[in-house]
Amino acid sequence: MKRSLTVLAIAVAAVAAGATWYAHSKNPLRDGDMPLAGLQAPVEVHYDERGVPHIQAQNEIDMYRALGFVHAQDRLFQMEMLRRLARGELAEVLGAKLVDTDRLFRTLGIREHADRYTKTLDRNSPAVKALQAYLDGINQYQASRPAPVEFDLLGIAKRPFTVEDTVSVAGYMAYSFAAAFRTEPVLTYVRDQLGGDYLKVFDLAWHPEGAVAQRLGADDWRGLNTLAALSQQALVDAGLPQFEGSNAWAISGSRTASGKPLLAGDPHIRFAVPAVWYEAHLSYPGFELYGHHQALNPYASLGHNTQFAWSLTMFQNDDLDLIAEKVNPDNPDQVWVDGQWVELQSREETIQVKGGEPIKLTLRRSPHGPIVNDALGANTGKTPIAMWWAFLETENPILDAFYQLGRADSLGKARAAVEKIEAPGLNVIYANASGDIGWWAAAKLPRRPAGVNPSFILDGANGEADKPGFLPFSANPQEENPARGYIISANYQPQSPTGVSIPGYYNLADRGARLNERLAEPGVKWDTHNSQALQLDDGTGYGPRLLAPILDDLRHAAESDDERALVEQLAKWDGSHPLDSIAATLFNQLTYELANQAMRDELGDAFFDSLLQTRVLDVALPRLTADADSAWWDKRGTAVVESRRDTVAAAWRHSVAHLQQTFGNDSNQWQWGKGHTLTHQHPLGAQKPLDLLFNVGPFAAPGGHEVPNNLSHRVGPAPWSVVYGPSTRRLIDLADASKGLGINPVGQSGVPFDEHYADQAEAYIQGQYVPMHLSEEDVRANTRSTLSLQPAD
Template sequence: MKRAFSLLALALVAVVATGAWYLHGKQPRRDGELPLAGLQGPVSVRYDARGVPHLDAGSEADLYRALGYVHAQDRLFQMEILRRLARGELAEVLGPALVDTDRLFRSLRLGEHADAYVGRTPHEGPAWAALEAYLDGVNQYQASRPAPLEFDLLGIPKRPFRAEDTFSVVGYTAYSFAAAFRTEPVLTYVRDRLGADYLAIFDLAWQPAGALAPSLADGDWRMLGALADLSGRAVADQGLPQFEGSNAWVIAGRRTASGKPLLAGDPHIRFSVPATWYEAHLRAPGFELYGHYQALNPFASLGFNRSFGWSLTMFQNDDIDLIAERVNPDNPEQVRYHGQWVDLERHETLIAVKGAPAVPLTLRRSPHGPLVNDALGATGDQRPIALWWTFLESPNPLLEAFYRLGRADTLDKARDAARLIHAPGLNVVWANAAGDIGWWAAARLPRRPAGVDPTFILDGDSPAADKDGFQPFEANPQEENPARGYIVSANAQPAGPQPIPGYYNLPDRGRRLAERLADPALKGDLDASRTLQLDSGSAYGPRLLAPLLQDLRAATADRPDEAALVQRLAAWDGDYRVDDPVPTLFTQFLYQLADGALRDELGDAFFDALLATRALDAALPRLAADPDSPWWDDRRSPARETRRDIVRGAWQASLAHLRATGGDDPASWTWGRAHTLTHGHPLGRQAPLDRLLNVGPFAMPGTHETPNNQSSPLGPAPWAVSYGPSTRRLIDFADPAHSLGINPVGQSGAPFDAHYADQAADYAAGRYRPQLLDEAEIAAEAPRQLRLVPAP
């Protein structure tokens, strides 16, 4: 028996040792010396306490080749999964459940567009040379080192990364900004099926000239509901980043404590493991940049050095039109365009599926663009819906734009770089140590016919679907060195003589930031900006509640305990603190109010789609303020309900749900218990990988449209935070070498690595860490270094 136990112990030790050896081989190398073909000289890579690499090279070519190598060793699986998502190749490694997602991205033609773009782009110039060097570094890492753990779990074969993959992922990034797939079908349904009175809460005109002729049939509406659902699930279900909003501001030196401009930024993106951004500090003769990089992109989307820096927010201009084509009744392969029947282009392809036969897919294109309802498979008698998208219709030299922006130390250079951003639309918020501040709404804005509102699905047999080119960049909203001494960008409709169509956020968040920045008592320093970034309050809740309090008091007049809860709502300041139960009560009531008022008219599919749009944020305060809105009547009952009836029902449903999920004592309904963040890995949706790969949960303050924009879909409690600040950055140009930042999870995407989740607790607690520039401080914090040397 002793011998048996000894053998068992030895076997267990062997298993543990083998597992440790296996996992050790998957970890990034952060010291020692490694050969890298193509280098002209050695490259020093020092990793600081956060795992951020600081690269020092003798040339830009060496710098970008080394960046590709170190980026890949931390994020190779992220690169792989994103290129597969963008090119519609996920089912090949994840199986039949991903066929619908692949159909969607094939129908968007991102891979085809990337292939064509690379084919017609001159393969010359410093930006292209940098991209090729970077991809060579990625591929050398992949060829020489063990595959990531996820490759082994899924059986992913190694294959080289190409420029076409980079541009496909750029296309995915542009798509992730688009709200049209969720918003336009819902609002068109309201207009065409419910009528003008129902559009009032969305602040939209009836616009009969834009109405579809003939109107969509029941099958078309079901198809559009399914398309809206798929467009949301295709990204959310994969645990991958999706761009949702952002804050950025810059304060001129005359209003800061240091006398130099101060830049703050926190782009709002869906949380994931690994996080969206990969931080790296690059140095070569004549060039230095501390940047935040996206997978397969060698040029920083966010960056700064001692002379200048920038942040980004979503412009949220509407650069997508959904267009309903009219089919020739005598030939289903033709649609009407400019008074003529024209043939649809057809392309047959196959979706490879792991463990199952390949799925055939027919992709079609009209003169307006690809038919996106091909993503749903067989369409039968459904009306074809074409996609017109600026991203597919403009040159869009996006990588060139960010290559130049990383070298733009003057306003003129920054403006010229922003001019090259066509789609997605981005607000570039910029500052330099010389004292300049600026903002450019960077996008190619299409010229649509007068009176056409692209919020609705357009009629392909009408001039409403035509475009007359694009507005010049000079006509875009922008500011440089404004007299007020600060600039705020927070996704709201930009001011200007003509409204720009878009899916903008409410002004509450930007207004709250602007009010604080305008305060002459504000001390413009890093501490004040940190307080602003972590602000968890909003005027939205109290504003929405104000017209409903009388109805709530009437609903609770004979129940003192409930009346006390209403009084707490009435006194609430709109701050979503983790220890306060009032935000939980309000958010549950908000959902029940929306459900009671809107679901019966919209049906489940369109109601669920509306919950995921910004249109709902604007609609609910208008609905609450209008006691005569037709939405209050419940079509499912013979009686005619009033606002008071729906408010009473929403209140009772809210209390019943919170008691069932949080207990009978309202003191236990705290926001931190109901509102939590778990960073999800793409493979962490099933046990036991969820425990191994996901990070969290963390109790989170804030909510949708607070400056600390920790957002979750509106629904019943509890709420899982889905997106929020993807990084927080604070740079004072009096001392840029001691700027502050934080990653929501960690630098590394390698499971079990020391930097896989080492910043997650700090992020949740609102703490920051230094972003280092000084060589002596970097060396002191990172005594070990990795040396990449020319291969013999």
């Protein structure tokens, strides 16, 4: 027995040692010397206490080649998954369950567009040469170092990364902005199947002619709803970044404690591990930038140095139209466009499937764009639905735009760079040490025929889907150095300086109004300290506004002293979402039940679930509660006509019952932090027991839907998983940008078991900030290790 135990102990120790060696072999190299082919001179990479690389090169190309190498060390699997998602190649490593996602992305045309667009690039331009050096750095790392653990688990073969991959990933990011797939089918269904009485809560113009209603049959509606669900689920299943909204503001020196402009920014993106941003401090003689980079992109999407800083929010303009085509009854390969039958173009592609036979696709295109319901395979309806998407239809020199934005030390240079961002629509908020602040809504805005509302599926046969050119950049919403002394961007509807209408799927103004209320306070001098409090604000006027018209109905519905006390908590609630709030829990459950009791019976389960994924629900609910005569209050299938009071009472009863079942009968236990949690999910973390190895969390999460600290969940019943929120929180005072503050939601590294995989997660959820070291003195003082990259030639 003693000998057996000794043998077992040795075996366990050997396995543990082997596992430790295996995990260690995958970790990034952050010290010592390393050869890197193509370098003209040595490059020093100083890693700070968070694992952020501070790259000191002697020239631009060496700097970007080194960035590619160190970025790959930390994020190679993220790069691989993003390019596979964008190019429709996930099934090759994840199997048949990802075929639908691959078919969707092939149908969108991102892969074809990237391959075609790349051929038009000037390979001698500074931006493209820098990109090629960056990709070479990635490929050298991949060729010389052990594959990530995820590659081993999934059997992923190494292959070089290309310019086409970078452009494809840009296409995925643009697609993740697009709300049309989830919104236009349900709004069109409401208009054409339910009518104007039901449509008006969405605050949209009513078009009684129902242009496409005659051609969309039951199979078409089912297909459109399936397409909306697939569009959403493809992003969720991939566990990869999806852009959702954002806050940003710039304050001029007249309103700051330092006398210089201050920039704040926190883009709201779907949470995942690795986090979306990779921080890197880049420098060579004559250039310096501390940037936040996306995978496979050498140019910072967010950045700052001692001279200027910028951040981004989503413009949320409608740059994607769904178009119902009229098919020739004598030839299913023809559609009616511009007064004649036009042949559909088609191409063949093949999806490789792990453990299965390859799947051949026939992808069709009309003059309006790709036929996107081909993504449904045999389950599509009879009516081809084309997609016009600005990302596919504009020149869009977005690589040049961000290359130049990282060098824009004046307002004029920043404006010129932003004008080159044609899709997706982005708000760029900028400040410089010279005293300027500015904001430009960047997008190529299409002209549409008069009277056309692109919130609905358009008719491809009558000209309403035509795009007679684009508006000039001067028509885009923008401001420079306004007299009020600050600029806010928070995804609400912006105004064009020329007064033109700009359709879009904008967020409600509540979050922006909350920020404006604080920034407009007279006598306040803003600095990085009180700006932290504003970024972490967990309140909103949305909740009290939605509740006010139905408080008497709720009082009538309450059936006990405890319930009446809960209603009064709601009546006094200021809209804040701290961890100990009971009112926040009750409100968010009630919000779901109001929608559920009022709308599910008219829409059916599938379209109702689609509605829950849209921003238009936020618009609809306050308008619904304010309208006691809305048609939505009556429940179909009952003998009586329900009133608002009846349906609010049903929502209240279901809310209380669900919270009792979930958290217990003692309402004092219904605290927000118990039901509102954040788990950062790895792409492999949906599979047990891999979730224990790769996921980070859960954490009790303050904040909520459409508050400044926008740690947001989807509308639904408790408990709530936080889906998206601030992907970083940055504060830069241009009086001394070396003291800039930021935070990563998880960690800098995407390598499991690495010390920087999740070392910021606790600080992030607690609302802490960490320094972004910029000055030579601070970098030197906080260097923990140095990697010296040496020319190998």
